[in-house]
Amino acid sequence: MDFSANGSEETELYHAQIHLYKHVYNFVSAMALKSAAELGIADAIHNHGKPMTLTELASSLKLHPSKVNILYRFLSLLTHNGFFVKSKGEEEEIAYALTPSSKLLISGKSTCLSALVTGALHPNSIDMWSSTEKWFNEDKEQTLFECAKGENYWDFLNKDSDRLSMFQDAMTADSRMFKLALKENKHVFEGLESLVDVAGGTGTVTKLIHEAFPNIKCTVFDQPQVVGNLTGNENLNFVGGDMFKSIPPADAVLLKWVLHDWNDELSLKILKNSKEAISHKGKDGKVIIIDISIDETSDDHRLTELQLEYDLVMLTMFLGKERTKTEWDKLIHDAGFSSYKIIPISGFKSLIEVYP
Numbered sequence: 001m002d003f004s005a006n007g008s009e010e011t012e013l014y015h016a017q018i019h020l021y022k023h024v025y026n027f028v029s030a031m032a033l034k035s036a037a038e039l040g041i042a043d044a045i046h047n048h049g050k051p052m053t054l055t056e057l058a059s060s061l062k063l064h065p066s067k068v069n070i071l072y073r074f075l076s077l078l079t080h081n082g083f084f085v086k087s088k089g090e091e092e093e094i095a096y097a098l099t100p101s102s103k104l105l106i107s108g109k110s111t112c113l114s115a116l117v118t119g120a121l122h123p124n125s126i127d128m129w130s131s132t133e134k135w136f137n138e139d140k141e142q143t144l145f146e147c148a149k150g151e152n153y154w155d156f157l158n159k160d161s162d163r164l165s166m167f168q169d170a171m172t173a174d175s176r177m178f179k180l181a182l183k184e185n186k187h188v189f190e191g192l193e194s195l196v197d198v199a200g201g202t203g204t205v206t207k208l209i210h211e212a213f214p215n216i217k218c219t220v221f222d223q224p225q226v227v228g229n230l231t232g233n234e235n236l237n238f239v240g241g242d243m244f245k246s247i248p249p250a251d252a253v254l255l256k257w258v259l260h261d262w263n264d265e266l267s268l269k270i271l272k273n274s275k276e277a278i279s280h281k282g283k284d285g286k287v288i289i290i291d292i293s294i295d296e297t298s299d300d301h302r303l304t305e306l307q308l309e310y311d312l313v314m315l316t317m318f319l320g321k322e323r324t325k326t327e328w329d330k331l332i333h334d335a336g337f338s339s340y341k342i343i344p345i346s347g348f349k350s351l352i353e354v355y356p
């Protein structure tokens with residue numbers, strides 16, 4: 001479409017329409033990506049060892065012949081969106097190759113994010129969005145999830161072991177990416193004798209820390225139903241409990257992807273309990289927070305958009321929030337800590353070292 005009639009009212013209108021439609025249909029791109037993860041397209045191309053033609057791909061995915069053209073249409077959008085690239089295969093047929101983004105869907109790799117894609121886009125997480133109107137109009141403090149399903153997300157998960165494992169698998173996928181951040185930020189953990197990973201899930205992050213620093217006594221602390229059946233070794237143990245009551249003592253408390261689940265009042269409680277847990281180390285203890293820190297001055301539109309989208313996910317699921325630098329500053333000081341340092345890691349998250 002030609003918008004060369006610069007500045008005309010029509011041009012502005014067309015731009016506005018495209019902008020609006022683009023945002024309306026963003027969900028189609030998300031769902032096409034989910035289909036790619038479910039079908040295992042990246043695995044098929046990876047296992048083939050070279051770009052695959054549509055026919056090869058459809059046959060490897062064991063699709064019914066009537067679905068080959070449907071696969072082609074999905075691949076067209078996914079290719080446009082940067083998940084595949086087209087090249088010329090043998091006999092000049094178009095073949096599809098992986099890109100850095102679709103390589104994140106190869107199963108068995110430490111960087112595989114398929115479980116995050118399918119978990120985040122599962123009806124369990126998506127259905128609630130049809131209740132936003134009711135949520136806005138109800139005179140009640142509750143999450144959108146609660147408004148839609150009649151119970152909070154944690155109760156919903158805890159009722160069904162398949163749901164709980166799906167959630168933990170999504171978290172595990174995200175946590176595995178931490179390996180890179182750990183490599184780049186070894187100094188944060190050097191010199192520690194003990195560490196407690198609070199709300200550490202099934203321990204993916206702790207295991208990576210344990211691998212890199214086998215001498216640190218690591219504890220994964222989470223709800224009893226999450227860690228109850230897990231066993232570790234001499235320097236890696238699992239403890240069930242409630243972080244709002246107390247946290248096991250250690251030189252350092254790790255809070256990865258935790259504080260964004262909670263509002264300021266509850267986050268303060270977790271931070272104060274964390275301060276208590278490191279109190280035996282005096283000024284040498286520390287709390288390590290891994291979460292998003294929104295930089296309001298950033299001109300990276302895509303990054304800020306992702307961070308703000310995460311903020312709405314946290315709000316709707318948990319009444320939690322992604323915090324700006326200013327909000328972190330206030331929360332950390334309100335919890336009684338004296339100083340902190342924000343280190344950007346893994347693209348859109350930050351590691352915040354907090355000192356008593």
Ligand SMILES: C[S@@+](CC[C@H](N)C(=O)[O-])C[C@H]1O[C@@H](n2cnc3c(N)ncnc32)[C@H](O)[C@@H]1O
Pocket residue numbers: 154171172175198199200201202204205221222223226241242243244255256257258261
């Ligand atoms: C978003 S997940 C983060 C898991 C992990 N830190 C990670 O990055 O993969 C939040 C975790 O908080 C745990 N949790 C929720 N309430 C808790 C409580 N009261 N005490 C301890 N853990 C809790 C959940 O079981 C879940 O594993």
